[in-house]
Structures are given as structure tokens and as C-alpha cells.
Amino acid sequence: MATTTRSKPLVELEAATVRFCGDSGDGMQLAGTQLTNTSALAGNDIATFPDFPAEIRAPRGTKAGVSGFQIRFANSEIFTPGDSVDALVAMNPAALVTNLVDLVPGGILIVNKDAFDEKGMAQAGYVTDPLEDGSLDGYQLFPVEMTRLTRLAVEGLGLGTKESDRCRNFYAMGLVFWLYDRSLEPTHRYIDAKFGKMPAVAEANRRALHAGYNYGETTDAMASQYKVEKADLEPGLYRNITGNQALAWGLVAAAQRSGCELFLGSYPITPASDILHELVRHKAFGVRTFQAEDEIAAVTSAIGAAFGGAMGVTTSSGPGIALKGEAIGLAVMTELPLIVINVQRGGPSTGLPTKTEQADLLQAMFGRNGECPLPVVAANSPADCFYAAFDAWRIAVKHMTPVMLLTDGYIANGAEPWKVPDVDALPRFEVKHPEANGDGPFRPYARDEWLARPWAIPGTPGLMHRIGGLEKQDITGNVNYEPGNHEHMVNLRARKVALVADDIPLQEVDGPASGKLLVISWGGTYGACRTGVRQARKRGGDVAHTHLRFLNPFPKNLGDIIRSYDKVLVPELNRGQLRMLLRAEFLVDAIGLNKIQGKPFAVREVLEKIEQVLQS
Amino acid sequence: MSTETALPVLTPGDFASDQEVRWCPGCGDYSILAQMKKVLPEIGVAPENTVFVSGIGCSSRFPYYVNTYGIHSIHGRAPAVASGLKIARPELSVWVITGDGDALSIGGNHLMHCIRRNLNINIILFNNRIYGLTKGQYSPTSLLGQVTKSTPGGAIDNPLHPLSVAIGCEATFVARSIDVNIKHLAATLKRAAQHVGTSFVEVYQNCNVFNDGAFEYATGRDVKADRTLELEHGKPLIFGKNRDKGIRLNGMTPEVVELGKGISDDDLLFHDERAPEPTLAYLLSRMSYPEFPEPIGVFRDIDKPRYEEVLSSQIDAAKQRSKGDLKTLFESGETWTVS
Numbered sequence: 001m002a003t004t005t006r007s008k009p010l011v012e013l014e015a016a017t018v019r020f021c022g023d024s025g026d027g028m029q030l031a032g033t034q035l036t037n038t039s040a041l042a043g044n045d046i047a048t049f050p051d052f053p054a055e056i057r058a059p060r061g062t063k064a065g066v067s068g069f070q071i072r073f074a075n076s077e078i079f080t081p082g083d084s085v086d087a088l089v090a091m092n093p094a095a096l097v098t099n100l101v102d103l104v105p106g107g108i109l110i111v112n113k114d115a116f117d118e119k120g121m122a123q124a125g126y127v128t129d130p131l132e133d134g135s136l137d138g139y140q141l142f143p144v145e146m147t148r149l150t151r152l153a154v155e156g157l158g159l160g161t162k163e164s165d166r167c168r169n170f171y172a173m174g175l176v177f178w179l180y181d182r183s184l185e186p187t188h189r190y191i192d193a194k195f196g197k198m199p200a201v202a203e204a205n206r207r208a209l210h211a212g213y214n215y216g217e218t219t220d221a222m223a224s225q226y227k228v229e230k231a232d233l234e235p236g237l238y239r240n241i242t243g244n245q246a247l248a249w250g251l252v253a254a255a256q257r258s259g260c261e262l263f264l265g266s267y268p269i270t271p272a273s274d275i276l277h278e279l280v281r282h283k284a285f286g287v288r289t290f291q292a293e294d295e296i297a298a299v300t301s302a303i304g305a306a307f308g309g310a311m312g313v314t315t316s317s318g319p320g321i322a323l324k325g326e327a328i329g330l331a332v333m334t335e336l337p338l339i340v341i342n343v344q345r346g347g348p349s350t351g352l353p354t355k356t357e358q359a360d361l362l363q364a365m366f367g368r369n370g371e372c373p374l375p376v377v378a379a380n381s382p383a384d385c386f387y388a389a390f391d392a393w394r395i396a397v398k399h400m401t402p403v404m405l406l407t408d409g410y411i412a413n414g415a416e417p418w419k420v421p422d423v424d425a426l427p428r429f430e431v432k433h434p435e436a437n438g439d440g441p442f443r444p445y446a447r448d449e450w451l452a453r454p455w456a457i458p459g460t461p462g463l464m465h466r467i468g469g470l471e472k473q474d475i476t477g478n479v480n481y482e483p484g485n486h487e488h489m490v491n492l493r494a495r496k497v498a499l500v501a502d503d504i505p506l507q508e509v510d511g512p513a514s515g516k517l518l519v520i521s522w523g524g525t526y527g528a529c530r531t532g533v534r535q536a537r538k539r540g541g542d543v544a545h546t547h548l549r550f551l552n553p554f555p556k557n558l559g560d561i562i563r564s565y566d567k568v569l570v571p572e573l574n575r576g577q578l579r580m581l582l583r584a585e586f587l588v589d590a591i592g593l594n595k596i597q598g599k600p601f602a603v604r605e606v607l608e609k610i611e612q613v614l615q616s
Numbered sequence: 617m618s619t620e621t622a623l624p625v626l627t628p629g630d631f632a633s634d635q636e637v638r639w640c641p642g643c644g645d646y647s648i649l650a651q652m653k654k655v656l657p658e659i660g661v662a663p664e665n666t667v668f669v670s671g672i673g674c675s676s677r678f679p680y681y682v683n684t685y686g687i688h689s690i691h692g693r694a695p696a697v698a699s700g701l702k703i704a705r706p707e708l709s710v711w712v713i714t715g716d717g718d719a720l721s722i723g724g725n726h727l728m729h730c731i732r733r734n735l736n737i738n739i740i741l742f743n744n745r746i747y748g749l750t751k752g753q754y755s756p757t758s759l760l761g762q763v764t765k766s767t768p769g770g771a772i773d774n775p776l777h778p779l780s781v782a783i784g785c786e787a788t789f790v791a792r793s794i795d796v797n798i799k800h801l802a803a804t805l806k807r808a809a810q811h812v813g814t815s816f817v818e819v820y821q822n823c824n825v826f827n828d829g830a831f832e833y834a835t836g837r838d839v840k841a842d843r844t845l846e847l848e849h850g851k852p853l854i855f856g857k858n859r860d861k862g863i864r865l866n867g868m869t870p871e872v873v874e875l876g877k878g879i880s881d882d883d884l885l886f887h888d889e890r891a892p893e894p895t896l897a898y899l900l901s902r903m904s905y906p907e908f909p910e911p912i913g914v915f916r917d918i919d920k921p922r923y924e925e926v927l928s929s930q931i932d933a934a935k936q937r938s939k940g941d942l943k944t945l946f947e948s949g950e951t952w953t954v955s
Binding site: 037040041043186189230233234235236237238239240249252253256261263265282283284285286287288290292293294296297300301302303304305306307308309310312326327329330334420421423426441457458459460461462463464465466467468469470478479 | 633634635662663664665666667668669670672679680683684685686687688689690693696697698699700701702703704705707708725726728729927930931933934935937938939940942943945946947949950951952953954955
């Protein structure tokens with residue numbers, strides 16, 4: 001391997017943030033994923049932020065088609081993929097012009113010089129060549145003839161120009177791997193596995209990877225290498241995992257630990273489809289996936305499966321959840337366990353399919369006709385999606401209710417190291433289906449101590465019953481239109497959901513138990529908020545942080561926590577939806593930090609707001 | 617759970633629920649309910665292994681009136697609810713009860729896809745050519761020019777032929793019967809239950825409040841023999857009070873001919889419900905009054921793989937290959953140890 005003799009000085013860093021960006025066909029997601037896996041295997045803590053356009057292939061070289069993948073790797077625990085970028089790899093002018101804003105002053109800027117022709121620059125809106133006009137003087141600029149050098153590297157393998165150029169991302173990877181002193185081994189393994197059946201392509205990618213690596217090593221262009229040592233993570237076995245993958249695995253694990261079959265009804269939608277792709281691979285666990293004809297069939301098939309005794313799960317994003325609304329109401333009325341997963345994206349309507357947002361909280365709470373409450377659970381990071389799925393499952397079967405599980409595009413596609421749990425230590429929960437006891441007619445709407453009704457399933461003699469969307473008579477479950485019964489049932493369904501508060505952990509606070517400011521956040525903003533609050537505290541700020549997993553019902557002690565601070569700040573990627581709920585529930589004059597740009601919070605944005613509030 | 621355990625002899629009473637039936641007096645639904653209760657014991661599936669799923673509409677009240685498991689779901693979605701149930705519990709006997717508005721209007725998409733997947737589900741569509749529950753608007757099977765509350769000037773959209781739709785969706789079993797033709801109805805329901813795959817049955821059903829007499833042309837004592845044609849597999853298409861008329865193909869076009877006068881049975885179109893191609897079934901589904909007698913009986917009955925069976929066999933095969941171990945899953949691919 002080329003790392004045996006080092007020709008240039010090695011500079012130690014605590015952390016580094018790298019972003020690959022180029023055309024959506026340039027293989028930037030792959031480059032980022034390889035650096036992620038390699039860094040994880042090297043023992044760093046990592047966080048990633050893939051950012052890609054809604055168009056599969058926008059016209060080449062245009063700003064609309066720029067795809068990026070950002071990764072932060074560190075020698076200590078990190079919660080976000082970084083506010084700004086230390087090293088930017090731009091494969092063309094459009095990528096440069098759209099991403100340069102995030103590069104730190106003096107940062108490393110590697111560009112594919114060959115893409116800076118007249119057409120490319122015109123498409124990006126450059127009037128003069130930025131590589132020549134001095135506008136990039138504030139950065140460490142490395143213009144590399146990636147196209148030409150990649151073609152040279154793969155010469156003789158019988159590849160056409162187009163195929164040769166498709167190896168450029170490996171050239172870029174090689175260069176970055178050299179820069180951060182990374183092993184090429186994991187990528188070699190990837191190439192063998194992926195292109196094993198196409199020896200010429202595999203060899204070309206290997207050569208391009210090495211050519212990039214050797215460019216860093218041998219040319220005078222780059223003066224030094226950087227090294228980020230292992231992070232001091234909790235001991236154990238780790239793997240890299242994305243939010244969607246963790247969520248799928250959480251469902252598979254919950255199925256096993258509850259002895260309940262998993263049925264997924266799903267319709268493809270960005271950014272949730274990967275959960276379907278993952279679950280369909282787990283038939284060995286008995287997982288039944290059903291790609292339905294539409295969002296409504298996806299949820300109603302899950303309801304049908306739940307009536308049959310399986311755990312009904314449906315995955316979607318905001319627009320799909322809107323279509324499922326009526327059916328979710330049916331699940332509330334029939335009191336069947338169901339998990340509705342919303343991987344949130346920018347809205348309204350089709351909105352920003354590939355960008356993140358948290359604007360479906362009120363939809364989760366209220367987006368159905370009638371008084372239609374259900375528990376709402378939110379995951380806070382890629383790996384946390386695993387445990388959030390567990391929580392949703394446990395509540396759904398124990399309380400006989402649909403549960404809304406919220407994630408978002410940022411944590412769904414983002415990756416981080418996941419400490420592989422001890423399977424035997426995962427929670428187990430019992431699922432009971434009643435048998436006939438000969439004690440009079442079956443009462444499908446009788447209640448247990450949690451106000452949950454019995455989950456009697458077809459195939460059980462003596463328990464035949466009919467359920468549906470019409471109002472139910474208490475206890476008997478018969479159709480009933482009496483005014484008093486309706487009010488009673490509406491209140492009963494609300495009480496049932498409220499009782500979940502007795503079955504979830506009390507809310508915890510990071511920081512002082514009382515003081516000037518409490519930051520309350522939920523969902524995928526966890527990393528930015530936790531980091532921002534801790535940084536503010538380091539700088540002397542009297543501020544604490546609490547992050548909500550359970551949005552409905554709220555943990556029982558949340559009101560007490562809120563009342564222990566002078567002020568409350570609620571950062572959200574929406575116009576203030578949690579803030580509205582907190583104000584309504586606790587009459588607290590919460591302050592908002594709201595960003596609706598399809599992007600996650602930068603830590604500095606949270607930090608600045610905290611300091612501004614503390615000073616006011 | 618096996619559905620084939622030795623059962624005590626079942627009677628219609630075993631399938632009668634304790635709920636008061638609330639259809640309008642004189643509604644055709646009563647007859648269909650009665651025939652269903654008569655047929656269910658003959659099928660030999662225990663009530664606890666039978667599930668009726670419905671959507672919204674008058675017909676969709678059906679599940680309340682049979683003592684099996686049942687879901688009265690939401691408008692148009694019964695085929696999707698039933699699909700999920702059948703996939704999760706393939707051993708259950710699953711019936712969908714729907715109407716012309718429920719199945720063909722708001723639920724058209726689910727009907728189409730349920731049929732093409734050929735899940736082993738029985739779909740019974742009560743066609744009364746009107747919206748009854750919402751009190752009299754026209755439906756997707758209302759006839760051109762039909763005057764209803766929402767079409768005072770007469771309906772101006774072309775009606776769907778439910779059986780043509782089903783055949784277009786690759787249906788493996790397609791049949792039609794009539795609410796008042798009770799013996800035929802019972803026999804048709806039984807055939808539907810016996811078919812393995814999606815069975816689609818259209819039942820002409822009179823709504824005596826909002827569309828009374830819609831099928832009078834096909835049910836009137838004096839005219840029904842001339843205006844309907846009972847299909848029999850392998851038999852020529854003969855109809856009429858005196859069984860003296862038949863259907864002959866003239867090129868691709870069917871025509872009514874009189875038997876005798878040089879035309880014999882052998883000149884007629886012969887019914888083949890097992891024809892691999894749906895061409896004949898489709899042609900029959902297009903024959904309507906007054907140009908033609910309307911065929912009743914089984915149009916098509918062929919064997920094709922069932923979605924839930926193929927899925928189950930894939931799952932079984934996957935379980936054979938590996939045993940579904942969480943630890944193995946979690947530790948698959950690249951991992952590293954922090955010590």
C-alpha cells in the first residue's frame with residue numbers, strides 16, 4: 001500500500017469535514033459513502049449529510065444537477081456532519097459555485113480543472129475563470145486535471161471515453177484518501193464485491209483510485225497530509241448505519257422480540273423508499289412487504305394485516321401521509337396497532353422531495369378528520385431510528401393504537417456509527433391475542449387497565465366480531481349513534497392516548513436543572529441543538545437542553561421542567577409547530593428559532609440564537 | 617391455522633349475526649345475504665376462519681349481518697384492506713363486499729390491482745347502478761341519460777361494464793348473477809368460493825328506493841328468458857323462452873340468430889370459460905340489452921399463481937436459506953471494534 005513511505009508531513013486534526021460535489025451522475029454519493037465507511041473503520045466518530053437534487057439526472061453541468069455528500073469524522077463524539085467544510089471537492093464549475101459558500105476561509109479546494117471549459121463555466125454563471133481570476137485566493141486551491149489523468153490511468157483496459165470518465169470519482173476519492181491518510185483497503189473490498197463480474201471496470205476503478213492517491217503522494221501540489229485519530233467511543237462492536245436502515249432493522253428486531261409478524265404496506269416515495277428496499281431483503285425473518293398501488297392501499301393493507309394479527313406498518317413522507325389520513329382515522333376508530341412512518345421532507349405539496357424539514361408535526365397531531373388522537377414518536381439521529389421503531393411498536397401493541405413515527409430526510413439518509421446492541425438485552429414485549437372463555441358474548445371494545453381493547457384475531461373460535469369506521473358502542477363494539485356514547489368514546493380514545501404518558505420515560509435535561517434558558521428540540525435537530533447548547537455552556541451560558549422523543553403525549557414532567565427556566569427556546573425546521581403545541585399545552589411564551597430552507601441547522605445558528613436570547 | 621379440520625355440519629344459522637338488518641325493505645341486498653348464508657355452510661370453512669371486508673355504501677353493511685370476522689372499512693378501500701389481511705393470513709377465507717360506486721369509482725384503483733394480483737379473495741360487487749346510501753346520485757354504472765339527483769338532465773358519462781373492467785385487469789374468475797335469481801346466485805357464489813384466485817362476481821341488485829326496476833328488463837317473469845343468457849361451459853350460447861335463439865359470431869362481431877331455418881347448434885358460439893385468452897369473456901361482457909341478451913353465469917375461470925402463495929413460498933425459501941438471526945444481521949457487512 002502506498003502509505004508505507006510517507007513523503008510529506010502529517011498534521012494531526014481533531015476533526016475534519018469533507019464534501020464531495022459534482023453532477024448527480026458523477027458518483028458523489030458513492031465517494032462520500034466510501035470515505036464514511038473507511039473513516040468509521042478507522043475508528044473515528046462520523047456523521048454524514050448526503051444532499052442530492054430531486055432530478056435523477058438534471059442536464060449535465062447545471063446547478064440544478066449538483067449532488068453533494070458531506071462527512072465529518074472526528075476523534076471525539078460528534079452529533080452533526082459539520083456546519084462548514086474543511087475540504088471541498090468540486091467536480092465541475094456548477095458544483096463549485098453552489099458549494100463554495102460552505103468552505104472555511106483557507107480551506108482545501110480540489111477541483112477538476114478539465115471541467116472548467118467555456119460551456120461549463122457559462123452553465124455555472126462564471127464570466128471569468130475562477131481558477132485564474134484570483135477569486136479563489138482565499139483558499140488552498142488544487143486544480144487537478146482529473147478527467148485527463150483518469151483517462152490516462154485506465155488506458156489500455158479497452159474502456160470507452162464515457163466509461164473511463166465514470167472512474168473520476170475514484171480518482172477524487174484516492175486523492176482525498178491520501179489527504180486524510182486513509183486506507184484504500186475498504187474501497188478495494190467494495191470494488192471487488194461490486195464490480196467482480198466486470199474485471200475491466202473493477203481494474204479501472206482500482207487504477208483511478210491509486211492514481212488519485214499517488215497524485216497526492218508524488219506531486220508537489222499538496223504540501224501535507226492530515227490525520228484524525230480514533231475517537232474515544234464506548235467500547236463495543238460498531239457498524240455504520242443510515243437512518244432508514246436503522247429504522248428497518250428496528251422493525252425487524254421488534255417483530256422478533258414481540259413474536260409478532262411484520263407486514264409493511266408501502267408506496268415508493270422519497271425519502272422513505274429505502275425502508276421498503278431494506279425490509280424486502282428480510283424475508284428470512286418472515287417480513288411480508290407489499291408494494292401497494294398507492295399510499296391509501298399501503299396503509300389500508302397494513303390495517304387489514306393488523307386485523308389479522310400482524311403488526312401493520314406503512315412508510316411514507318408528508319404527501320403520502322396526507323393521502324393516508326382517512327385510513328389512519330379508521331385505525332384510530334378500530335383501535336388496531338399500526339405504525340405510520342413519516343420520513344419528513346420539504347413541503348407543502350411535492351415541495352422539496354430530497355430536502356429535509358420538520359413541518360409535518362401538526363399533520364401528525366391533527367391531520368385527520370374528527371377528534372383523532374394518536375401517539376407521536378420522533379427519532380433524533382440515524383442510529384436512534386432503530387430504538388424509535390422499538391418505542392413505536394411497543395406503544396402500538398400495548399395500547400392498541402396507531403402510532404406516528406417521525407423521522408426526516410436528514411437522519412434517514414445520514415449515517416453514523418451504531419454500537420451493535422446485545423440482542424438478548426433488547427426489550428421484549430408480550431403480545432396477547434385472547435381466546436374464547438365461554439363467558440358470554442365477546443366484547444371487542446372492553447378495556448384493560450391502559451384502556452386498550454382486546455386484539456382478537458380471525459381464526460379464533462367464538463370471538464367473531466365486526467369492526468369498522470362507524471362510531472362504536474363502548475364495550476360491545478356495535479355500531480352506535482347515541483349522542484352520549486359518541487362523546488364518551490371520543491373522550492375515551494383521547495384518554496387512552498393520554499395514558500401513554502404513564503408508559504414512557506420521564507423527560508431528561510442535559511445541563512442545569514433550572515436557570516435562564518431551556519432549549520427544547522425534537523427529531524433530527526438533536527445533533528445541532530445538543531452541540532450548540534454545550535458550546536454555549538462552555539462559553540459560560542446558563543442554558544440547558546431537552547430533546548423530545550415523545551411528542552404526543554408529552555412526558556409527564558415536561559411542564560415542571562419548562563417552569564424551571566426563565567426562558568424557553570424551540571429551534572425547529574418549520575415555522576414553529578412544536579412551539580405552538582408547547583404554548584397551547586403549558587401556556588409558555590416560547591421563543592422560536594425557525595429555518596425552512598430544506599437544510600438542517602448549523603450548530604452556529606443555534607449557538608448564536610442561544611447567546612442572543614441569553615443577552616436579551 | 618388449518619381451515620380443513622373436521623367441522624360439525626354448519627347451517628345458515630351458524631353464519632347469522634345478532635345484528636338487526638337495516639337495509640330498506642324490499643332491497644335486493646336481502647336476497648344476496650340470504651344466498652350467502654345458504655352457501656357459506658356448504659363451502660365448509662368455519663365462521664372463525666371467514667372474514668368479510670367491505671367499504672362504504674349500502675352493500676358495505678353486509679359484514680355486520682354475518683357472524684364471521686368482519687371489517688367495515690372506508691370508501692373504496694376494501695380490496696386493499698382484504699389484500700393486507702390475505703397476505704398476512706393466507707389461510708383465511710376472505711370476501712370483499714362492494715358496490716358499483718365503492719368498487720368502480722372511489723375504489724377503482726384498488727379493485728384493479730387486487731384483481732391483477734390474483735389474491736385468493738372473493739369480490740362480490742352489488743351493482744344497482746346508483747348511489748343508494750347518499751340518496752340517489754348517479755354511479756359509474758348508471759346508464760347514459762339516466763336521470764338522478766345529480767344528473768337532472770340525464771347522465772352524460774359513459775358507464776363502465778364491471779366485468780369488462782375485471783377482464784381487462786387480468787381477472788382469473790369473472791361471473792354475473794342476479795339478486796332475484798336465487799338458485800343461480802347461490803350456485804355462482806359457490807363457484808366463486810371454489811375458485812382459487814381472485815373471483816369477481818357482479819350481482820345485478822335492485823335498489824327499490826332510488827333506482828327501482830333498473831334490471832326489470834332482465835328479471836321480469838315474461839322477458840327474462842329472452843333477455844338473459846345462462847352461460848354453460850362447453851355449451852353453445854342458446855337463449856329464449858323456447859330456447860330457439862342463439863349467438864353466432866360474424867367475424868369478430870356477435871349476432872343474434874334464430875335456430876332452425878338452416879342454423880344449428882354447431883353454428884353457434886360455444887362457451888369456454890377456461891380459454892387462456894380473455895377475448896371470448898370480454899366479448900360476452902360487452903353484450904348488453906337491448907341489442908343482446910345479457911349473459912349470466914361464469915364468464916371466465918382459469919388458474920394462475922396467487923400473489924400470497926408466491927410471496928409465502930419466497931418467504932419459506934428465504935427461511936430455508938438462513939434462519940433470520942438478528943445478531944448475524946447486525947454484524948453483517950463492515951464492522952469494527954472499539955476497545
